[in-house]
Amino acid sequence: MLKKKVSISNIYRGIGISFFILGVCFITAVFFYFQHWIIRASAFLFITSFVILAFIFILLVRKKIVDFSDSISQCIEDIMNGKEEIAFHMESEDLIAKIHVKLRRLYKIMRENSSRNENEKQAIQEMVSDISHQVKTPVANLKMYNSTLLQSQLPAEKQREFLLTMEIQINKLDFLMQSLVKMSRLEIGAITLYIESIPLYDTLALALSSIVLPAEKKNIEVTINCDPHIKVFHDRKWTAEALFNILDNAVKYTEKGGKISVEVTRWEMYTKIDISDTGKGIAKQNVTNIFKRFYREEEVQHIYGVGIGLYLSRQIISPQGGYIKVTSKVGMGSTFSVFLPNERQF
Structure with missing residues (x-):
């Protein structure tokens, strides 16, 4: 069995019909029990005024809810689209203002997290670039010396000179790696300081x-x-x-x-x-x-x-x-x- 979705419009329509039926029933009961025309006229005017006021009240409530819905929807839409300047209505102390206060706090937290993520991403990119630059030179030197040793017949003294130079480059890489490990541990808070x-x-x-x-x-x-x-x-x-x-x-x-x-x-x-x-x-x-x-x-x-x-x-x-x-x-x-x-x- 399919369930029909209940919309706000259907609720308003149902309330309006209910008021109308109550009014008709009231008028019918008055005309049935009372014969005096003044009572009947007064009852008719009363129920008519009541129904009109009820409909006006319903329309005002509906407008208020629609405005509330539009305001919240627009605010959320702006937040989702990452809009820089968002108008938060917090001058009054009604329900809309209270929700806008919460949305503003949420928006602020989201912006701070986004900014933090961007800064961390930028820092990682800079670090990777720096590491690449630092590693590139000693690795290139090692490859050059290694290629020379493999492809050329060099005297023992020259080979020793090349090997010593390679050792210096290896030590530089080792020092760099140790420094990077210390740096990363410090930056992510993985090191406990015993003060x-x-x-x-x-x-x-x-x-x-x-x-x-x-x-x-x-x-x-x-x-x-x-x-x-x-x-x-x-x-x-x-x-x-x-x-x-x-x-x-x-x-x-x-x-x-x-x-x-x-x-x-x-x-x-x-x-x-x-x-x-x-x-x-x-x-x-x-x-x-x-x-x-x-x-x-x-x-x-x-x-x-x-x-x-x-x-x-x-x-x-x-x-x-x-x-x-x-x-x-x-x-x-x-x-x-x-x-x-x-x-x-x-």
């Missing part, structure tokens, strides 16, 4: 231990001034990684016989770690770019590196409630100031 109040001196010693040999090879003097009793809330392993990245850059870009100093100062809210060098310095217009992923100045392209160390340092320090500032002058050196909170932030 506790521990001596900063031990963390600095851990970071400095990895640059001692490279600094000695270049005859760079490294000095440290840190009170062994200073305790700061931080994650030892990852903070040492962040400090090492800064120290590693200081060694790379400081000429032979230069100096690197580490100065720790305790302030009221933060403890400042100044890492200063007598290196080449950073141009003022490039200071804001050095923390970007894979950024490297044109003047240092000949020096080994991938331009991800400072980016990782900021990604490590920021979640701990700290920050990094840079002061630099070309030809005079740079100072990287790492600020760590004295009190636990999270």
Whole structure:
């Protein structure tokens, strides 16, 4: 058995017919029980007025519902079409305004999610492009050297030279892959920072231990001034990684016989770690770019590196409630100031 769909128009029609039938029944009953013409006329005028008012009321209610339906439909249609400017009617306190408030909140959430998705998509595209650019050169070099070794009969000394060059490119790829893994883990929040109040001196010693040999090879003097009793809330392993990245850059870009100093100062809210060098310095217009992923100045392209160390340092320090500032002058050196909170932030 088929069920007929009940429309709003049919409901209105049914209500109108019901009122009309009630009116007819009322008039019939009055004419049947009362003979006086005044009573009959009064009853007729009353029921006629009632029916007319009822129909007017029904029409007004219908118009209100139609306007409500059109308003909500238009609003939803605009949201579905991604319209930038949508008119939400929230001046009054009726049902339409309340629903528009909810729709506005929904629209805002949808826009924020859409914007976030676009930003994430753009970030992924940029990262893939950066990785492709970084990997392309060492892979091309490896293929060239490998092809030369396979196709040419070279002296043993030349073969050894090629193999050593290939090893450098392999090490560069390995370093790049490790850096990318760290970067991705930091960006997606897969790394848990174990923040506790521990001596900063031990963390600095851990970071400095990895640059001692490279600094000695270049005859760079490294000095440290840190009170062994200073305790700061931080994650030892990852903070040492962040400090090492800064120290590693200081060694790379400081000429032979230069100096690197580490100065720790305790302030009221933060403890400042100044890492200063007598290196080449950073141009003022490039200071804001050095923390970007894979950024490297044109003047240092000949020096080994991938331009991800400072980016990782900021990604490590920021979640701990700290920050990094840079002061630099070309030809005079740079100072990287790492600020760590004295009190636990999270």
